Amino acid sequence: MIMIGGLPAHILLVHAVVVFGPLAGLGAVVYGLAARTRNYLAWPLGVLTLILAPLSLITAQAGEQLQATRGATAMIQAHARQGDIFKYTAVVFLVVVVLMLAATYAPLAERVPALAGLQESRPIRIALLTAGVLAGLFLIYQSIITGHSGSSSVWGG
Template sequence: MWSVSGLPVHVLLVHGIVVLVPMTAALVIVCALWPAARRRFIWPTAALAVLVTVLTPVTAEAGEWLQQRLGSTPAIEKHVRLGGQMLYFVVPLLIAAALLALVHTREGRGKPIGRAVLVAVAVLAVAAGAAATVQTYRVGDSGAHAVWNGVVS
């Protein structure tokens, strides 16, 4: 179940995470700061946020399966630890996307949104997007070090 034609599924899924989390983060931030973008892109952005939230634990589970087959080193342990924290970074991204979808829906019905609420949602979106992107980098970098250190010199 965790390999395709002999290739570990984790290797495939991680590429999705590396692309989709920063892309989702950027879209969440743009939708929070630019109302015209929110009107056009909030639903695909929310769908991407759901996708990365579902994909994250699946990727981590596939990674744990791979770790059991390869064994463990300190570098792999660090990667597993950081990867295990990733859900704590994509869930706030999902919450920010959901709040933006709620703002969009209320605006579409002609119900005014207070400026303080918009600012709070924007701050959450920027913080969640930046944090998720940084954590994606940290996890990916630790994985690359776990795999490639000593291979290329």
């Protein structure tokens, strides 16, 4: 089992996921809806998303290891199911954010000329911005559902 400072890693890593998930989701929603914020949000959103996806996979693996050593009540199994949905959501969110940034963040086209055509297509930009907003909203929702099921399994609420 992955341990950090003598504690199961899942109980520590989950705090970062619970913060980064909704924050990244909110960033994607604002990025998609408020064009004037895009120059400010592109890098933080990209970096946060690049951290969130692997962190959610590591946290899920640590949770599975913790579950194997502690046993699985019905509440823990419910949390594990939500955690599985969350980790897939985080990976899909990463893909959507990368595509959204590739299609809308002008400095990327300056560095990668192949993206210029993508950025010139208004229907693609609108579709990817819409996908980014929807993915952000679902990530926020799934963060809340997964976090609630996890806290309920620990605190019995």
